Amino acid sequence: MSEPGHRYVSTDRRVREDRRFVVGKGRYVADIGLPNTKHVALLTCPYPAARIKSIDKSAALAMPGVHYVLDGAELAAATLPLMTGLETPNVPRRPLAHEVARYAGEWVAAVVADSRALAEDAAEKVKVVYEKLPFVLDAEQALEKSSPLVHEAHGSNVLLDKTFTWGEVDRDFAAAPRKLSLRVKWGRSSTVPIETFGVVASWDPWRDMLDVYASIQMPRYSDQIGIALKLPASSVRVHYDVDVGGSYGVKRGIKHTVLVGYLSRRLGFPVRLIEDRLENMRGGDAHGPERLFDVEVAFDDQGIVKSMKLRALENVGAYAGRSPFQLGKPIGAIVGPYKIKSVQYRAMAVVTNKTTQEAVRGFGQAPTNVAIERTVDEVAEVLGLDPIEIRRRNMIRHEDFPYTIPSGTTYDSGDYHTVIDKVLKHTSYEDLKRERDALRAQGKLAGIGIAACLEPSGGNAMFEALLNPKITTTTFMDSCRITVDGIGSITATMHTTSSGQGHETLVGTVIGEVLQLDPELIRVTRPDSLNSLPSGTPVGSRMAIMLGGAAFHAANKLKAKLIAIGAHDLGIAPERAVYERGEVYDRNAPEKRRAWADLVQIAYRNFHRMPADMEPGLSVSHVMQVPTGGKLPDASGRVQMYPCTSFEFHMILISIDPALGRPQIVKYRVGHDCGTVINPKIVRGMTMGGIAHGIGAALYEEFAYDGEGQLMAQNFMDYLLPSSHEVPAVEIVHHCTPSPHTVLGQKGSGESGYLGAPAGIANAINDALRPLGISINTLPIKVAVLGDLIAAAQEKKE
Amino acid sequence: MRETLRKENRMRIELDINGSKREIEVEPRTTLLDCLRDTLGLTGAHAGCEHGVCGACTVLFDGVAVRSCLMFAVQAQGSAITTIEGVTPGPGELSPVQDAFCETHGMQCGFCTPAMILTAHALLADNPNPTREQIVEAISGNICRCTGYAQIVEAIALAAERLRGANRPKDARP
Amino acid sequence: MKAAPFEYSRPADIDEACALLAADESARVVAGGQTLVAMMAMRLARPTRLIDINRIAALSYIRTEGDDVKIGATARQCVAERDALIAKSAPLLARAIPNIGHAATRARGTVGGSLANADPAAELVLCAITLDAVIEYRADGESGEIPAREFYIGPMITTLPAGAVLSGVRFPIWRGKVGVGFHEVNARRSDFAFVSAAAQVELGDDGKAKRIAIGVGAATDFPLRLDSAEAQLSGTALDEKTVRDALRAALADVETLEDLHASADYRRRVAVDLAARALADARNAAQGKPHAH
Structure with missing residues (x-):
């Protein structure tokens, strides 16, 4: 897997965080x-919609050890609503329900006491007195005029309804000999980390400082806290x-x-809220997409897809959050890996009386990929084409890159056909089909699922400006600072938290590569937000590209400085000086050299030996903008979304016990191309985890609600x-098509696996069901639902 | 014992924690998990679901892997508890299982990791030569959301192999 | 998710446990606690006093006595799972127990705790009903017993008298050419079953079923014994078609449960299928054939 010419990059090194x-x-x-930290527990609304008539705190406050009961009215008076991306001022979102609670489980009051x-x-x-209000749970019902309004002042339940037309959709549809339509449903699920969300806030009134410790992954976190609490962000110190x-x-x-920030300021001691699992599942506002797709495609007799119309209706829950934007990000890969020439995309987001969503791995791309990949399979089915063959026919070819899709994004690089070839070389497709047929002969339902999906990576957030023209942000930074201290040891900084992606290893590896020094020698730290350079967070599969890029550029700045110092001290032009493993020497006389210690000595203590106009010391930094970024969308809604596209090709054999409807994954192969791999252990783990x-999402997980608006899957016995x-052994076939836009040719992989597995599994199950003449396009595909469907089809056949 | 132990809604208990006797006072309702974390400062055991499904709170109870969230600390009176802190050989040192997890990168965020490693210790104490299926079965009660389990299974297999090797006499062949 | 406050007692013997229980009607006995403690954490159970019987050494036995295997209330599921005597004399239990939760919950979970908890999907409850086990208890210094088929009357509801502590269970030993089968279906392998089925068969020298017991769990408020099918299949060679017809008839009018995970139709239909598989396994085992897996 190691790419030629690398010393540490792409080599199978340990991950330093693991120790x-x-x-x-x-x-x-x-x-x-x-x-002296005090603990918060939350009182939640038992109804999907209710007016809060009164809150009686007296009995709680009379208990020894209880310090405070905070309600939504007090908090709303003292803080600003939370930032939302769309212009929806009449859909305010606040930490505690104010006047009206809009989903079962919404937080109504916070109690502060000595212990949790x-x-x-x-x-x-x-004691809270509620007046129950009418509610709506289903997205399509929420669109109806007669439906109860989740936010009355907003006047409707629609937060977003925007149609984009890229290319000659009508003409292409009229000209195409064949058309097909399909409805695909992605059930409400999420990432559900094993650690719930938690935060400790401590206000120091003598220093005007709010110290924040949190299990956070949020861009502009301290800005948003500062704005809501009406504090300068310089009074919010987030510990990364x-x-x-x-x-x-x-x-x-x-x-x-x-x-908790408000509570700590109000009460004068540190306050912590560690969600328990019930708070997390019901009211942590951490649900993910619940999306209904209506897809129409126009294609010819050879299976070439000419045009696509896609309507995506998102049930965002009670408040906007980041969720509506998750309809925007897939625009950057709206045709997947295919050469579809024109696309109409209608993005609709409605509010309902369900829990609020947040960003979920892939930011809407995984559901969109299911819609596209299910449709491609249906086209193949109609024409009697093999699912791999139809993909080969439609896919962008290696020589077509860079390739601009109708929605304006240029894909950087790819070699999809070769990845497929490599997977089929690893595992014979014919043998796999024979294995499927053998299972069928044994009385099982068996199917092969194919999915070819893209992982846009690099994480600019151009979907914001696309869906909300008032937003003009085109800057999306990450940064790194490297300091060599006075005795020559190296410390690099990164400026965000991590949640298992191995970023310290990433920074150490990249800097080690550039400086030709053992990465283990490079300390990587995380200063707090007040000591940080401008930075994003690990969203949008961006850190290998952006943090890796920033570290690379900073290391090169350091190298250039070392060369300048060494050359000056050697009395030669910098162009004649060569840097090698921490030393600088004269190209023409290699014995003339300055060792690392010499260079440090000069930079820190011998100003008289420094080049003119050079800062003393050895500290450099680099703030990096996302490659290819910087342009606002054009008038037709065409935009350069993420700079890089990773590719994954899934090939899955599933067997279903027809009597039980229980699927079992028999074989799982995936071809993966994310450009240059910086750490193979990390990338493999990401892909495996994404597949799991x-x-x-495909088979088990759903935040299901009953008709009364109660979340039924609110613990780990019901949310599976x-x-x-349940996770089979997966074999990964690696391929590397470097990105031209990144420093080492790397692309993102933080969402890999997840972006194609649901599509592949849905296709495998549908292949298995094909002999019965039925299909299923609602995820998750649950055991008993599948069992009932199969039984009904068998009964009909008999 | 019993009522006589009770003092202002707290009870005095004695536990053998990682080989040393600790006498502490806890409320009856304090779970063993909360006692380990909050009273004893052993934060390697993690609260994931607090209702016995995720396994992040796993500790060894008299040598057997159990959920520390599904037991009250008072119930552990007199018992031997081993936490992740107890299987770490010394400052800066790793047990063979811990080292194998590092070698295969059998984790990402690390939250389920201590419990996973204790489960692996319990498995390997009982079965030094587990098959892949046995490893999968052993860790099936510990949910990992990051890894998809592959590198965890590999870590445990690697640890087993190394531990078996460590106990084998040196190969005498030339 | 912290339990409401309670008092804790650790009685030295079962009669002391009974006395504590009789003194406080909101007290609960805790054995392995693998269900109760989770329910307490969610405050769905809030006993005022927890009576911990784990340390009563006299309750952790597994032994045979006459024609019965006797298991004490606090015998751990993991011990029963590996017990040679159970494997030999109550093989259905040996088949069923690995399906309970995970190794880490079986390490604490007890046989008696599961029986007393009366979850409709509990594997041990299904075994008890299928094999006509007898539940034993102590109350007020006296011993009592209730046949399992009279013990369970609803989901999480039993006829255990107020103030009584379940002390153990006896499973009758079947002798001769005996085979067992156990199947369940769930989404993930270690979850509560949507449907489970247990069967035990004794074959006569003619290869026909001499004695037969079939039970279905998780499909109804408490596990169901399929008496009519047993009667119909007794004396037959248990061929597939006869078996399925008998099971279908036995389950035709049963009102099955419906929940988030499975429809009532699914449960009724799959109950037939799993019971047939369990019965086939049992027949094959009695014939000395290995299980087809």
Whole structure:
């Protein structure tokens, strides 16, 4: 897997973060013990919609050890609503329900007590009088005029309804000999990390400083806290050296942080809120997409897809959050890996009386990929084409790159056909089909699922400006600072938290590569937000590209400075000086050299030996803008979304026990191309984990509600995360098509696996069902639902 | 014992924690997990679901892997508890299982990792030569959301192999 | 998710446990606690006093007595799972127990705790009903017993008298050419079953079913014994068609449960299928054939 010419990059090195994790010395937010910290428990609304008539706190406040009961009215008066992306001023979002609660589980009051157990005792004593209100749960019903309004002042339940037309859709549809339409449903699921969200806030009135420790993965986190709490962001110190116990997008936590930040300022002691699992599942605002797709495609007799119309209707839940934007990001890969020439895309987001969503791994791309890939399979089915063959025919070819898709994004590079070839070389397709047929002969339902999907990576957020023209942000930074100290040791900084992506290893590896020094010698730290350079967060599969890029550029700046110092001291032109493993020598006389210690000596203590006009010391930094970024969308809604596109090709054999409807993954192969791999262990782990998460979304996980608006899957006995039993052995076939836009040719992989697994599994199950003449396009595909469907089809056949 | 132990709604208990005797006072309702974390400062055990499904709170109870969230600390009176801190050989040192997890990168965020490693220790104490299926079965009660389990299974297999090797006499062949 | 406050007692013997229980009607006995403690954490159970019987050494036995295997209330599921005597004399239990939760919950979970908890999907409850086990208890210094088929009357509801503590269970030993089968279906392998089925068969020298017991769990408020099918299949060679017809008839009018995970139709239909598989396994085992897996 190692790419030629690299010393540390692409080599199979250990991940430095692991050492603290294996001994239980990760420092998670629940491990932060500030003296005199008090604990929050939350009182939640039992109804999907209710007016809060009164809150009686007296019995709770009378309990010894109980310090405060905060309600939504007090908090709303003292803070600003949370930032939302769309222009929806009449859909305010606040940490605690104010006047009206809009979903079952929404937080209504926060109790502060000496211990979490006591806070829960007291929360039971708070008496709230509610007036139940009519509610709506289903997205299509929410669109109807007669439907109850979730936010009355907004005047409708629609937050977003925007149609884009890229290319000659009508003409292409009229000209195409064949058309097909399909409805695909992605059920409400999320990333559900094993660590819930937690935050500790401590206000120091003598320093005007709010110290925040949180299990956070949120861009502009301290800005948003500052704005909501009406504090300058310079009074919000976010500690990034907190390990985050998994996130995959959802750990946004603004509402939690504003809540405890306010409480700490109000009460004068540190306050912590570590969600328990019920708070997390019901009211943590960490649900993911629940999306209904109506797809129409126009194609010819050879299976070439000419045009596509896609309507995506998102049920965002009670408040906007980041969710509506998750309809925007897929625009950057709206045709997947295919040469579809024109696209119409209608993005609709409605509010309902369900829990609010946050960003989920892939930011809407995984559901969109299911819609595209299910449709491609249906086209193949109609024409009697093999699912791999139809993909080959439609796919962008290696020589077509860079390739601009109708929605304006130029894909950087790819070699999709070769990846498929490599997977089929690893595992014979014919043998796999024989294995499927043998299973069928044994009385099983068996199917092969193919999915070819893209992972846009590099994470600019151009969907914001696309969906909300008032937003003009085109700057999306990440940064790194490297300091060589006075005795020559190296410290690099990164400026965000991590949730398992191995960023310290990434920074160390890249700097080690550039400086030709053992990465283990490079300390990587995380200063707090007040000591940080401008930075984003690990969203949008961006850190290998952006943090890796920033580290690369900073290291090159350091190298250039070392060369300048060495050359000057050697009395030669910098062009004649060569840098090698920490030393600088004269190209023409290699024995003339300055060792690392010499260079440090000059930079720190011998100003008289420094080149003119050079800063003393050895500290450099680099703030990096996302490659290819910087342009606003044009008038027709064409935009350059993420700079890089990784590719994944899934080939899955599934067997279903027809009597039970229980699927079992028999074989799982995936071809993966994310350009240059910086750390193979990390990239493999990401892909494996993404596939496991995708298996969950496809088969097990759903935040299901009953007709009364109650969340039925609110604990881990009903929301089913895949265990080791459910995740098969997966074989990955690696390919490397470097990106021309990144420093080492790397692309993103933080969402890999997840972006194609649900599509591949859905296709495999549909292949298995084909002999029965039925199909299923609603995810997750649950055992008993599948069982009932199969039984009904068998009955009909008999 | 019993009522006589009770003092202002707290009870005095004695536990053998990682080989040393600790006498502490806890409320009856304090779970063993909360006692380990909050009273004893052993934060390697993690609260993931607090209702016995995720396994992040796993500790060894008299040598057997159990959920520390599904037991009250008072119930552990007199028992031997091993936490992740107890299987770490010394400052800066790793047990063979811990080292194998580092070698295969059998984790990402690290939150489920201590529990996973304790489960692996319990498995390997019982079965030094587990098959892949046995490893999968052993860790099936520990949910990992990051890795998809592959590199965890590999870590445990690697640890087993190394531990078996460590106990084997040196190969005498030339 | 912290339990509401409670008092804790650790009685030295079962009669002391009974006395504590009789003194406080909101007290609960805790054995392995693998269900109760989770329910307490969610405050769905809130006993005022927890009576911990784990340390009562006299309750952790597994032994045979006459024609019965006797298991004490606090015998751990993981111990029963590996117990040679159970494997030999109550093989259905040996088949069923690995399906309970995970190794880490079986390490604490007890046989008696599961029986007393009366979850409709509990594997041990299904075994008890299928095999006509007898539940034993102590109350007020006296011993009592209730046949399992009279013990369970609803989801999480039993006829255990107020103030009584379940002390153990006896499973009758079947002798001769005996085979067992156990199947369940769920989404993930270690979850509560949507449907489960247990069967035990004794074959006569003619190869026909001499004695037969079939039970279905998780499909109804408490596990169901399929008496009519047993009667119909007794004396037959248990061929597939006869078996399925008998099972279908036995389950035709049963009102099955419907929930988030499975429809009532699914449960009724799959109950037939799993019971047939369990019965086939049992027949094959009695014939000395290995299980087809």
